[in-house]
Amino acid sequence: MMRRAQPWLGTLVDITADGDPQAVSLAFDDIALVHRLMSFHDAASDISRLNRAAARELLDVHPHTWQVLQLAGQIGELSHGLFNIACAPKLVDWRCLPQPDNANIPSYQPALAVYRCEQGHQVRKLAAGWVDVGGIAKGYAVDLAVEALQRAGVVAGCVNAGGDLRCFGERTWPVAVRDPLEPRRSGAQLELRNEALATSAAYFSARSHEGRPISALVDGRSGEPLVMATSASVRAPRCANADALTKVVLASGDAHHAALAGLQASAFII
Template sequence: MRTLGGATMGTTWSVRYAGQAEPASLRPGIEARLERVIAQMSGWQAHSDLCRFNAAPAGSRHRLPAEFATVLACALEMAELSGGAFDPSMAPLVDLWGFGPVPAAKPIPEADEVAAALADVGWRRLRLEEGCLDQQGVTRLDFSGIAKGYAVDLVAEYLASIGLVSFLVEIGGELRGQGMKPDGSPWWVALEAVPGAVRTEEDFLLALHGLSVATSGDYRRFFEQDGHRYGHTLDPRTGWPVANSLASVTVLHPSCMRADAWATALFVLGPQAGLELATRHGIGALLVSREEGRLVEHMSPAFASMLD
């Protein structure tokens, strides 16, 4: 078993694989794909394609790089499926709350400031046509709920393209596994537990054989003000941080990009609506909510079937 890793997108990446290829021979190809995602979709790099689109004048048309267009198309599909709980145009809100590259002017924005930012958000304004996107004048994109998962997919596709058949790719806690280890065992991973959860790792040990896993939670990045916790996941329908009872959502899907986006959308929707949507679309999802001082786990049928 061989391992290599590094830093990317404000977090870390790692690859474990079975094969004769030397880690040093894989690193340039992996890092080139990670850099491609950053160069196209980063909200922190002023010269990225995303930032240049956000700063472009009204009425300008932009031909998007292939990877950018792929992610945007998936994001718009997720926006439609979730009724706007996932929205790739929510950069104005992300910036207002200080969850983007620029710190917020104050911890909690005023209601009128949230309303003003929310007026500039709206995925239905986005028209992706033959790889081109028009700048409406107020549109600003944010891919923080989907780009990391796509990067996992891109690295996995690269490894498969050079002949590797057994590997596990991880970026910031999002994973995708393929094939079996030399001893015939799959890539077992323990699902991330919410702080304070009382259970053993064996309770949710999953085999990632052609599967990806992504988690969205309110304990990863947040701030507290006057005894209230404000998580970094914003509800694009209201403009405010998500305020339902969910602590985390974990999604299993063949595509890590889609697992990443689904986890975000279901987290925004909350335990009941999120579970109903996951069930309706056959998505494997585990939703953990805080109920009367304890953590309660809700599984979609597709998720429960994967534990059998």
């Protein structure tokens, strides 16, 4: 079993695999591709191009970007707006994300549809607004890396992107989930086999901004920051789903939210 780590997606991505070292390199290549395509910071990324686009403009995007935007919209609908990637203006206003050069921050309207995925991996910009896929792209990158390892013949492994992880094979993987009140300690321990786990909490991003508490997590219904002293963890077959659904569970406080069943997921709150 080999283990390699590289910095991508704003975190450290750790891959443990039972197989050829070249397979791990291929997996990191896919993670790097997601980083380039979906970075809010990179002016050349698909996400930045979408954010700069005018209303009614049609853009060609990479199939991976299209898939992430499509899935984000699906989970937004399943969660009745709790998950909303168009919350980027809030994150920029709170300085959790950098403000694009020479750009005025658009107003955030929770129910406003900013984009629509169309055929041929095209995306239509519907209204002024910015999106950020930081709440789902890490999980999607983990899924791509797992698939790359499996195509290369790796029989067992685990890909962990800052706590968003997925394991495969006949091995059982022990996982510790942080205590949200004391993140240096374990708050829960569990075992995973052929599934994904993701956790969201405000303990690392919470701070004060202009006299009020904020974090890098947003309630998509209201645009208010999520600053509760709890964490939400979701188990699912795919990490992209688990990643996004943690925000739904954290915002709703409901570990049995209806959106979970629609994506074969389960959750727990600490």
